Amino acid sequence: MASHIVGYPRMGPKRELKFALESFWDQKSSAEDLQKVAAGLRSSIWKQMADAGIKYIPSNTFSYYDQVLDATAMLGAVPPRYGWNGGEIGFDTYFSMARGNASVPAMEMTKWFDTNYHFIVPELGPDVKFSYASHKAVDEYKEAKALGVNTVPVLIGPVSYLLLSKPAKGVEKSFSLLSLLPKIIPIYKEVISELKAAGASWIQFDEPTLVLDLEAHQLQAFGAAYADLESTLSGLNVLIETYFADLTSDAYKTLIELKGVTAYGVDLIRGTKTIDLIKSNFPKGKFLFAGVVDGRNIWANDLASSLSTLQALEAVVGKENLVVSTSCSLLHTAVDLVNETKLDDEIKSWLAFAAQKVVEVNALAKALAGQTDEAFFASNAAAQASRKSSPRVNNEAVQKAAAALKGSDHRRATNVSARLDAQQKKLNLPILPTTTIGSFPQTLELRRVRREFKANKISEDDYVKAIKEEIKKVVDLQEELDIDVLVHGEPERNDMVEYFGEQLSGFAFTVNGWVQSYGSRCVKPPIIYGDVSRPKPMTVFWSSTAQSMTKRPMKGMLTGPVTILNWSFVRNDQPRFETCYQIALAIKDEVEDLEKAGINVIQIDEAALREGLPLRKSEHAFYLKWAVHSFRITNVGVKDTTQIHTHMCYSNFNDIIHSIIDMDADVITIENSRSDEKLLSVFREGVKYGAGIGPGVYDIHSPRIPSTEEIADRINKMLAVLESNILWVNPDCGLKTRKYAEVKPALNNMVAAAKQLRTQLGSAK
Numbered sequence: 001m002a003s004h005i006v007g008y009p010r011m012g013p014k015r016e017l018k019f020a021l022e023s024f025w026d027q028k029s030s031a032e033d034l035q036k037v038a039a040g041l042r043s044s045i046w047k048q049m050a051d052a053g054i055k056y057i058p059s060n061t062f063s064y065y066d067q068v069l070d071a072t073a074m075l076g077a078v079p080p081r082y083g084w085n086g087g088e089i090g091f092d093t094y095f096s097m098a099r100g101n102a103s104v105p106a107m108e109m110t111k112w113f114d115t116n117y118h119f120i121v122p123e124l125g126p127d128v129k130f131s132y133a134s135h136k137a138v139d140e141y142k143e144a145k146a147l148g149v150n151t152v153p154v155l156i157g158p159v160s161y162l163l164l165s166k167p168a169k170g171v172e173k174s175f176s177l178l179s180l181l182p183k184i185i186p187i188y189k190e191v192i193s194e195l196k197a198a199g200a201s202w203i204q205f206d207e208p209t210l211v212l213d214l215e216a217h218q219l220q221a222f223g224a225a226y227a228d229l230e231s232t233l234s235g236l237n238v239l240i241e242t243y244f245a246d247l248t249s250d251a252y253k254t255l256i257e258l259k260g261v262t263a264y265g266v267d268l269i270r271g272t273k274t275i276d277l278i279k280s281n282f283p284k285g286k287f288l289f290a291g292v293v294d295g296r297n298i299w300a301n302d303l304a305s306s307l308s309t310l311q312a313l314e315a316v317v318g319k320e321n322l323v324v325s326t327s328c329s330l331l332h333t334a335v336d337l338v339n340e341t342k343l344d345d346e347i348k349s350w351l352a353f354a355a356q357k358v359v360e361v362n363a364l365a366k367a368l369a370g371q372t373d374e375a376f377f378a379s380n381a382a383a384q385a386s387r388k389s390s391p392r393v394n395n396e397a398v399q400k401a402a403a404a405l406k407g408s409d410h411r412r413a414t415n416v417s418a419r420l421d422a423q424q425k426k427l428n429l430p431i432l433p434t435t436t437i438g439s440f441p442q443t444l445e446l447r448r449v450r451r452e453f454k455a456n457k458i459s460e461d462d463y464v465k466a467i468k469e470e471i472k473k474v475v476d477l478q479e480e481l482d483i484d485v486l487v488h489g490e491p492e493r494n495d496m497v498e499y500f501g502e503q504l505s506g507f508a509f510t511v512n513g514w515v516q517s518y519g520s521r522c523v524k525p526p527i528i529y530g531d532v533s534r535p536k537p538m539t540v541f542w543s544s545t546a547q548s549m550t551k552r553p554m555k556g557m558l559t560g561p562v563t564i565l566n567w568s569f570v571r572n573d574q575p576r577f578e579t580c581y582q583i584a585l586a587i588k589d590e591v592e593d594l595e596k597a598g599i600n601v602i603q604i605d606e607a608a609l610r611e612g613l614p615l616r617k618s619e620h621a622f623y624l625k626w627a628v629h630s631f632r633i634t635n636v637g638v639k640d641t642t643q644i645h646t647h648m649c650y651s652n653f654n655d656i657i658h659s660i661i662d663m664d665a666d667v668i669t670i671e672n673s674r675s676d677e678k679l680l681s682v683f684r685e686g687v688k689y690g691a692g693i694g695p696g697v698y699d700i701h702s703p704r705i706p707s708t709e710e711i712a713d714r715i716n717k718m719l720a721v722l723e724s725n726i727l728w729v730n731p732d733c734g735l736k737t738r739k740y741a742e743v744k745p746a747l748n749n750m751v752a753a754a755k756q757l758r759t760q761l762g763s764a765k
Contacts, residue, residue: 001322001369003361004056004289005049006206006241006265007154007329009354010063011516012041013336021064021520024091025099031091038062042140046149048355053362056239056289058204059144059151060137061329064091065098065519066112067206068119068164071156072097075187076133079107079123079168089133098519100702108166109518109701111611113208113244115296115332116525116567118518122161124180125171132187138194145199152239153195157207158184158225163218164209178221185225189232202237204265208328210255211245211271213617219254230260239289241265243328245615246273256283263287268309269294269327275309279316288317291327292364293357298333298513298527298569300352301360303367303380310368324365330354333569334513334525346390347508347529349383387529388573395505395531402581409629410636411664416691419666420726422640426600427553431761432715432729432754433484435694437647437669438496438557438603439734440474440489441743450494467492468545475549481747482755485553485601488546490736494524496559496605497567501526503538504586507568518701521737527569528579534586537593544597555645556594556602561587561630566608577626584633591635595642603645604634606663607733610653624659631663643667649696649733654682657689667692671732673699673714683721693722696732697750703738705746711753724761729754 011017020037023029042062049057063070073094078084081104084093098120100106108121137153144151156164161184162177195203207222226233226240238261247255247266252274255264266274268291278288290313292306314322336355340348352360363376387393412419446466453463474489493499501507507526514522539556547554561583570579587604594602609631614623635644646663649671653660660668672679672695679695697714698706711729718727729750735743 003365007061073134076131122165123168157205246271265289295328339512435485439736506530506532532582560606563608669694694728
């Protein structure tokens with residue numbers, strides 16, 4: 001019985017690629033140094049899978065930034081502003097598209113479906129001249145083959161590539177991206193031909209957009225694309241991989257009727273209903289790659305349950321045609337549980353990271369072939385039973401408090417207009433008030449202090465003193481820049497979710513459980529294993545300390561319940577909304593303690609609210625109802641004079657704007673500039689927004705420093721669709737990934753632009 005892995009984490013068990021990328025970007029190492037690290041990581045990944053007995057091992061899933069940008073490079077679809085003149089795309093052009101450079105901004109970045117991974121959105125139009133400009137897929141196949149590993153090269157499928165793209169600036173929004181299929185298919189044919197010539201026997205096309213709600217003409221595009229590729233694919237086994245949700249009956253019919261296709265990959269963790277479609281109609285002689293091992297969470301697989309599912313499918317598709325697989329790429333989980341030396345044995349026994357999931361896939365394949373590893377299965381069964389019965393998982397008081405929430409919608413008693421009036425009397429802010437999103441640069445010295453405190457190398461007194469000094473530096477800088485509403489810079493936090501999870505019950509933490517979010521940015525999601533509560537205040541001391549250093553308003557900075565949920569590895573033994581309500585109650589306690597401590601502006605970030613939106617439109621309403629409700633629970637008890645902010649970033653918000661309004665925050669700051677001010681279109685289309693709003697005026701994920709004129713131009717575009725009395729001026733997101741040499745001039749220009757517009761508005765009256 002065969003086994004397959006959809007994709008694997010790239011960063012390395014100790015984030016080796018992250019450090020190599022950042023060293024290269026900082027010009028501390030060469031391109032050759034970066035390539036050497038990358039080659040070492042690829043080699044170890046392929047060897048690990050081969051040693052584990054995996055038959056279908058992927059290649060070209062490694063990326064220096066993200067796999068969609070790799071496809072853009074392969075197709076030579078470089079926007080003109082990057083000055084690329086043809087030939088093989090090198091690091092300069094590649095990273096300029098991803099990160100921008102001194103003269104031009106980066107391409108838009110957005111979330112990869114409903115995950116916390118991001119991709120660079122292709123910018124396409126009728127005039128794009130496609131060309132075969134990156135041979136990465138072929139090069140990596142040859143590289144693996146030279147190491148003795150015959151891999152399955154993976155490409156983003158042509159239809160998904162176009163459906164994930166957007167019309168370039170200046171191109172009509174109504175432009176049909178799918179009309180470009182005839183222009184990109186010839187490039188795919190070149191790549192396929194080279195892979196065949198190099199000896200590939202299988203090829204995997206990732207077509208995850210098949211799980212979306214697609215229109216008939218979009219589904220027809222899949223048929224057209226693969227019919228066009230059929231003759232080129234002749235002689236190859238072709239796998240079409242889908243993931244993240246069920247296939248609709250129409251999408252399933254489209255999939256199994258594709259020309260020249262040998263095998264179909266389906267997610268049977270988030271797409272359990274697809275099993276019924278398979279049982280009712282599966283093409284004879286085709287392969288089913290059954291994704292029964294979860295690629296998006298860290299819980300050990302219930303092997304007995306998965307084996308039962310596989311045996312039922314085996315009866316439908318045939319013993320020789322069933323391949324055991326992961327539900328999606330393992331990119332979305334941590335790398336290796338072996339590196340976790342501080343997790344207690346009980347919780348560790350409940351978990352499986354990418355390396356362990358590879359072993360699970362092979363164990364299931366062997367068991368299906370009648371070669372069950374009895375000891376492995378027995379150990380797994382014991383761990384499953386332990387988790388179900390462990391007293392540390394359940395807290396009756398928390399469960400009762402969360403259950404009691406369902407009788408109310410938890411709205412503040414006064415409407416937002418009246419609240420804003422009361423808050424203005426207290427805060428006395430100018431028109432177009434300036435603020436930042438929360439974090440300030442995390443210097444090497446600051447990281448050293450936190451690291452040494454965690455390792456008990458410095459005392460708590462020394463740690464507190466160092467953090468207070470950092471807060472004072474950030475407060476003084478903001479006052480010097482004349483920012484209106486300040487933040488303390490979050491020097492005590494390595495990560496906005498991890499920080500809160502460490503102080504809430506029901507959470508566990510890893511040492512090396514890093515997951516790539518984008519580029520070199522890695523996060524270490526907490527593990528929610530049990531019921532959640534707040535034993536004691538989490539941020540009050542630091543916020544109060546910061547407020548004592550200034551007469552200006554100081555924001556209390558919290559992460560919202562939906563974002564904590566969506567950016568954690570969440571328990572899978574109860575509905576997600578129940579866990580979210582528990583977190584909301586814990587954050588509510590913190591909000592009320594901040595207010596009692598004299599903090600008059602409290603930001604509750606919900607950066608990931610849109611990210612968690614289900615891929616199926618039929619499931620949107622239920623998710624948005626409990627997600628928005630969870631946010632309102634956190635601040636329902638505060639006074640009218642306490643201003644509640646929230647922040648959202650790097651998603652498409654236009655389709656949930658009414659739910660954002662329903663959150664009933666006093667002020668929302670929201671990413672806008674990197675997405676080419678897409679957010680503003682919703683207001684041009686007539687949506688009325690009465691609360692405070694701060695669409696980001698510059699992209700913080702690029703080292704580029706925007707000019708005062710550029711920022712003023714952005715603010716003017718906002719003023720064309722939003723009232724000046726509700727508009728705030730702020731960056732797109734937090735500043736932790738930037739350097740002070742970039743932050744100071746950018747914020748200086750931001751404040752100068754706000755003042756310039758204030759003067760113009762004042763003289764126009």
